[in-house]
Amino acid sequence: MAAMAEAGTQQYRQELTVQPQNLEHIRRIVGAYLRYWGRGEFVERAAMGVTELLSNVHKHTGSAACVLLLQISPSGVRIVVSDESQDLPVIGEPNWFAESGRGMFLISKTVDAWGAEPTPVGKDVWFEIRASNKGAA
Secondary structure (H helix, E strand, O other): OEEEEOOOOOEEEEEEEOOHHHHHHHHHHHHHHHHHOOOHHHHHHHHHHHHHHHHHHHHHOOOOEEEEEEEEEOOEEEEEEEEOOOOOOOOOOOOOOOOOOOHHHHHHHHOOEEEEEEEOOEEEEEEEEEOOOOOOO
């Protein structure tokens, strides 16, 4: 697992091979960067979203290799997971009795925006959490 924080920017990029036992460590990294950047209010939703996206890489792609990118802007945070699969995520009505299949549905209800785009080597799946002047969301 190689990590690189880019000096002078509010961006963090990490290349990793997803393994379920590493998810807690990655959530801690995400939380630490968000707090460092003064965006502690995003930690819970960001951690949930990162967990779901990385779990999807592990479960639904032919390779567990991916890149995690955190980007901070004045309006909030954007988190991108890039993987090597061309298959874009689909949200359907979840089966609440199944053991899996609710991740993207939960992301869609928890974040302010999300999307997926094909890339020349796979896809990017992203979500955004925006700052609010209205108080707690």
